Amino acid sequence: MTQFREMNPVRVGVVGTIVLVVLVLGALNIRSLPFLDGGTTYRARFVDAGGLNTGDTVQVAGKDAGRVTDIDIDHDAVAVTFTVDGAVVLGTDTTVEIATATALGARNLRVRPAGPGRLEDGATIDLDRTVAPYQLTDALGDLTDTAAAIDTEQLRESMEVLSDTLRETPDDVGAALDGVRRLSETVASRDESLRALLAHAEQVTEVLAERSDAIDALIVDADRILGELHRRRAALDTLFANVDALSIQISNLVADNEAQLEPTLGKLNAVLGILERNRDDIALAIERLGPYATELGEAVASGPFFNSYIQNLLPMQIIEPALTAALENAGITPPGGTP
Template structure:
């Protein structure tokens, strides 16, 4: 009986590969898939991973950063992937160095670094083997626009020792050794023919000059420090100096354009002075007596100045009373004294106290 039940249960179990109601389809075994499709997908995924690894700096989350431009008069050996440093700390790398007309354009990318609108850039020597890096000095009162390059006026290139030694080798190779030896022979003969006292005097003068320079060491150091300070001040005021020179150039240009008008103005002033001189000369006989008479009138007025002041002082009350008398419209304030002599005596005539209308 138990064997029959076991066979019945095995008969009811669904066969492999046939889904039962409510169950997912079994996954197809990896071994039974098409190997060509699996290989193509695997190669594509590996290519994407390799590209992402190679261009990881350009990815938005992993790489990032802001790309700026700088103009240099020469590349000075700077290459892509060289470091970009601020205060000795690496903040990015150079992405491209290309020729743009009469200057070199350097593209560089920085991350998590503020770059001002007056930032200066300089190519510096990083190692004794000649490797370079780009050094930034971020200054300004606003952030630098990435589309606006740092001009060549705010960039500088290094002093390349390798190039100098190459030039030195070329110069030394071009020296005529025969002429140099002849020059040394002439110098030796000249010194030999010179009096020992003259040579001694020359060396004494050089020694005195050296001692003087050594005794003035502090003053020379101070002079160089002040010169450095002046150079820094001029460097900080370079924009204002350029503006001043530009405005001066504009003023000179305007004066040059108006030189004809200025020349005519000066010519007119000269002609006016000639005409005034002639006018004075022609009217000298008329103006002379008139000025003499005016001088005499002024003398009389000055001599009688006291009397004129007394007259003006006495005339003031008179004109004030006259104005009070005639200033009442159609009526005049007045009084009659001595019309009836009865009861009056000479000298007793007095104005009424109420005004006597």
């Protein structure tokens, strides 16, 4: 094995210089090396590049998350290719905006993730979800156009009318301004109350938001009830019409039979009076009817005959000889007799 001191120093120097140059260039362009870039590449189409340059930062939620890698013309728009860290998830509704990064006008790309799912690597975000910057020159141009469109003569006349009006009504204007001042003081003095009111309103809003499902269900149920009532409106109309017709018929019946009903009602009142006067006797009769019904049940429940005993129906001295003779004829010794 050849030792280092025995190697050709010229060859070692050349190889070392080449390796050093490669390392320096790699360090300066490390973000451009495809095998070291772990981010995801996307394209966004803008109506105007707005001063955005290759290498500008890409921010997500205010944090640098990638770089602009390419800017080119895509038909009637500008296509900006940029990378985003692989850990950042961009949904299908993601929007991209070219924004001002510094007061000197430096630009960056601001990405706002939104929507479900995840955009695939190389996906394009179209014009409907991108926002181009508003240039200072555009603002000055709009201001110039607006100022040029002002009718100075009409403005002068308006100012003169305003001055005349204020000159003729100084007291009213002063009172109005004083009222505005007092209103401002009142609002300022009730600042804590207003804050408490807004806080309570926020709490109510939170409660309503938490109960949104129940409220939605209540509204849906109410809508169903109203729909059912609407569907049954014809039946209800028919019912109301029939009730109205029935009331008319009853009124006519009473009117036609008033002469016959009056004596009948008088007799009914008389019967009710009799029942009222004999209420205690009727109650006592019903109370005594219970034992009688019991005895009657015992009398008829012993067979297909009716058992009954009537005391002192015939005198004893009349029935006893006949009963004794009947027993003797049957060969039965009567009680107290001689066998």
